[in-house]
Amino acid sequence: MEIIKVENLHKRYGDKVAIADVSFAVEEGEIFGIVGRNGAGKTTTVECVAGLRTPTSGTIKVGADLKQQVGVQLQDCSLPDKLRVGEALSLYASFYANPASPADLLAEVGLDPRKPFAKLSGGQRQRLSIALALVGNPRIAILDELTTGLDPQARRETWGLIERIKERGVTVLLVTHFMEEVERLCDRVAIISDGRVLAVDTPAGLIARADGSDRVIFRTSGSVESLKSLPEVASVVVDGDLVTVTGDTNALHAVVAALPVGQISELRTERTTLDDAFLTLTGHSAT
């Protein structure tokens, strides 16, 4: 069932077009990613969905009460310095009709309730921010650039938290520009560039669209002419003793079987990553 449906969303500030034309639909229970470079229109899009901004034109349908059932984590929002973690959660819980237990959420995000906001690290602030987005027991959680500015360790912890949100049946709309995050978390993803949707697909589907081929790379002193006639191989590029073979997913086996044992060294394979796919689809890198 579609829980969010955005059709022909357009948003203009004066002469500046923030979103040219964005359409996508989010299925209930999935993690839906919105990726794109800074300034692509990601944040404006989700802020329109969250009801914080009014679209210039287009329709947005959300199958949940925007205030009660949509939990939002925003960029550039903080809390008063002297507000303690536990107080923040109790305060936000008091806004909702059917809040989650602040104590359970605290245990889940692993924060000390006595700690004032000013003393939290970046990762702890993000975890508190997620807890605040979840304290109303939402059906949809909108998370904007959740892991930007976090160190790799904190980022991984945050990802674990988002996976647990999904397990609770919450639909997650996730804005990011980290391809690793998309590959790890998202069921489906919309790529936005210059205010337009370029593609909506699963991460694997996007990779396949871009160029689903594998590359087999190795060094050899012998001849590789015989590889060119193999059905699994699409192309062979020789650079001194370095050989790059492009082909389908069976190319590795075919190459190893075709060449004499002991003639090849430093054998490795490369797959097309989501980063490559993003680059191919948009013409520039995500970060």
Added chain:
Amino acid sequence: MSAIAFPTRLAITEIKLYLREPLAAFFAVVLPLALLLILGATIPDFREPADDLGGVRPVDTHLPGMMILLSVLTVAFSILPATLVVYRERGVLRRMSTTPVKPISVLSVQLVINAAASIVATALMLVSGHLVLEIPYPPMFLAFVGVFLLGSVTMFGIGLALAAAAPNSRVVQSAGAGIMFPLLFLGGMWLPRALMPDWLRVVSDYSPAGAFGQALTDVLSNQAPSLLHLGVMTAWAAAGILAATRWFRWE
């Protein structure tokens, strides 16, 4: 707790936060109270009937009037606008706007807490002034309450307009001080209005603080406040509130 009920938790939380900034309570409550008691006790002239004031003691009228003015102005031009602008600047209001809480609740709670601070300061000054310096309680009590409320609404209205217009917290702090000190001067804090040259007293008459300060001194001297001063305060209150509602933004 229902989201439409009075935001009790919000009020409790904001009161805690207010009390965790000891400087706010100090400047709004402790400083005016201490000044009243120290100046009233140490300056002998304040306890003698003054011809300038029509034969009443400054300690009974002008001094408490000025200290009440100081407390209200501190809250209205320094504490309230700074809190609101910091909340706006840091996205505290924007974050709350995604929840079922009404943004107006946040504003109302802030207004109530800050109004309570100046009411507490004023009540403490009346009681301890009475106990320590034998200052009589306001003889026209209802008129005193009315003037206090009108003056507070006026100053809070202008303070809210300042908060709405200020682009960031740095500006709101310096602009707040830049408005507050001239207003305290016009209100008669350092030069009693009776001693002002005529032209300055006219400027003072039409300033919100001059009107408020004189109306307070009048009711403390058992005199009816002048219609001019009540009218001036009402006009400033209307202008301030109108400007605040026009310019206010949550982010």
